[in-house]
């Protein structure tokens with residue numbers, strides 16, 4: 001479960017941000033989670049809570065906003081949703097994108113012009129939106 | 133005067149855009165002109181008008197907004213104005229940046245951290261803002 | 265919506281160029297620049313009008329091979345390429361004093377667009393484009409902005425080079441970009457490995473150059 | 476303000492790595508991957524704990540040299556590098572099925588950040604990083620995100636290679652990034668050209684490897 005590695009990054013960053021804001025206790029941590037990585041939210045949430053134990057993040061409320069992934073073709077301008085292409089991916093391909101989202105260029109092409117030269121316009125990784 | 137080449141690009145694009153908007157005559161063409169290229173506005177304006185002759189762009193009003201150039205360091209986050217660094221450039225260096233703005237990375241470094249890894253955040257080239 | 269006027273002038277700048285051939289590989293150090301230069305010299309000698317554009321922005325080399333460093337492009341309604349024994353030549357080195365030029369991909373795109381927008385090639389039978397290694401902005405933007413682009417792919421006869429060259433070929437094939445063929449450079453012993461790869465990948469084997 | 480949590484975890488992922496050495500050149504095909512692999516094998520044989528990270532995303536090669544293709548990194552609170560005869564190894568090929576992977580620079584940055592954020596190296600004496608050619612995202616992001624990074628620069632003894640290698644060296648020197656020295660690879664005849672360049676550029680000449 002590499003969700004633990006991502007969780008650790010989040011906790012590590014959040015503590016630093018809280019310290020910079022001179023918070024003695026974090027009340028709410030708001031995270032944006034992109035759809036592309038298909039993160040196992042149960043594991044991710046559990047991991048964040050485990051790793052937070054004994055820190056100023058313990059007992060804070062963790063809010064998640066799942067962001068739908070939009071892909072934008074650099075070649076023809078077409079915009080489409082990752083989920084349209086997701087169905088046709090094998091287990092192994094999904095796993096690769098789960099680890100390194102940019103490998104999406106190996107496995108997906110623009111449905112309109114067939115180019116792999118597109119960008120993940122929205123819904124790429126995990127971001128910290130707010131901490132209070 | 134390579135301002136003629138830029139002017140030709142502007143006229144060429146503007147005519148295409150006007151045709152797409154089904155304009156039979158262009159009234160106003162609004163251009164954003166970035167400071168980095170140090171374009172000779174007199175020559176540029178003259179060239180646009182000359183090249184426009186006999187097209188639907190002839191006799192249109194050309195509005196220019198000169199955009200101050202801001203540089204943003206990717207390495208340390210420092211933001212500064214191109215004009216701060218401009219003074220220290222030789223004639224030859226200014227000329228190079230006039231032609232290919234990205235050569236700025238050869239001649240200018242972030243005043244704070246000395247990195248050449250910065251971006252031209254605003255004020256790079258010539259853009260068409262509006263055509264009516 | 266803000267519009268970049270450079271993208272629409274490129275076709276016009278290239279309208280009198282009959283053939284545009286990009287010399288690519290994906291792999292570095294296989295002889296792209298050497299071959300681009302020699303091909304330009306060869307075509308020129310055959311009587312064709314030839315232009316050579318060095319698009320290896322981080323590591324331009326063709327100016328060395330053609331001994332083109334001491335000239336400068338002239339400003340004339342844009343920039344006229346430098347004349348090197350009849351070859352029209354353009355390279356980033358005319359703007360960098362041959363000093364290090366680092367930049368990120370987004371800026372590579374801007375650099376290439378600017379070069380195409382302001383360079384005024386004469387009527388040409390061939391414009392040869394020397395490409396950098398990799399499969400990033402230079403490759404993707406050439407494909408995006410240049411119509412009727414054709415590729416010659418070059419490799420050396422090692423598994424290590426072919427591993428990467430094969431990736432470029434597969435990408436071009438999958439996207440239906442025309443490949444004129446593959447050149448095997450630096451051949452220093454007998455072997456049919458590259459020829460066989462060509463068959464497998466359905467690419468024309470154009471020939472080899474000895475080491 | 477939106478914050479990317481990956482950038483702050485990198486230090487932690489590398490806290491038990493004593494030396495991080497990037498094998499760079501600027502130029503392609505001079506032997507970066509060959510040297511990175513051999514250096515890793517050599518240090519490992521000497522009894523050091525060694526990791527090798529292939530960051531040539533478009534053209535990875537070290538998996539071929541180390542014969543590392545048939546393994547997979549295991550998921551364990553992140554990804555454990557693959558064990559190749561005692562060397563901890565990580566490459567993009569474990570995620571691409573070795574198929575073509577095109578991308579733009581912005582995405583190279585994301586790829587590199589992701590690899591560093593999820594790869595869990597053991598205690599290492601040396602992490603060797605095999606770099607791609609060019610002076611774009613991979614170079615600039617390594618400098619930006621990796622503390623205590625040191626460089627070994629590699630060239631071959633030709634003017635064409637040195638033209639570009641010199642650019643990388645000048646860039647690193649001007650920005651005060653530590654260069655352990657320069658390796659002259661593929662030396663096939665006598666000559667002191669590279670040694671003299673080292674003196675001129677004030678870089679230690681580490682030695683040569685024959686062709």
Ligand SMILES: Nc1ncnc2c1ncn2[C@@H]1O[C@H](COP(=O)(O)OP(=O)(O)O)[C@@H](O)[C@H]1O
Pocket residue numbers: 289291292293294295296297298299325449450451473474475503504633634635636
């Ligand atoms: N056929 C050949 N025989 C011997 N050396 C060659 C040959 N082709 C290229 N070289 C040398 O190999 C090196 C790499 O060539 P270069 O054209 O710079 O490759 P690239 O542009 O693909 O990086 C240069 O030093 C060049 O002189």
Ligand SMILES: Nc1ncnc2c1ncn2[C@@H]1O[C@H](COP(=O)(O)OP(=O)(O)O)[C@@H](O)[C@H]1O
Pocket residue numbers: 292293422423424425500502503504505506507508509510536660661662684685686
């Ligand atoms: N010392 C050497 N003698 C002979 N061939 C070499 C030597 N070093 C590298 N090579 C070969 O040169 C080619 C380029 O080497 P590689 O390590 O892939 O370079 P890079 O990583 O810089 O692109 C490969 O085919 C490799 O086998």
Ligand SMILES: [Mg+2]
Pocket residue numbers: 296297298320323324325394395396
């Ligand atoms: Mg080259």
Ligand SMILES: [Mg+2]
Pocket residue numbers: 323324325357362638639
């Ligand atoms: Mg050069």
Ligand SMILES: [Mg+2]
Pocket residue numbers: 507508509531534535536605606607
């Ligand atoms: Mg390599």
Ligand SMILES: [Mg+2]
Pocket residue numbers: 427428534535536568573
């Ligand atoms: Mg490979």
Ligand code: NI
Pocket residue numbers: 001002003098550
């Ligand atoms: Ni996972």
Ligand code: NI
Pocket residue numbers: 133134135230339
């Ligand atoms: Ni000018």
Ligand SMILES: [Zn+2]
Pocket residue numbers: 073074075076077078110111112113114115
């Ligand atoms: Zn498309």
Ligand SMILES: [Zn+2]
Pocket residue numbers: 205206207208209210242243244245246247
């Ligand atoms: Zn800075």
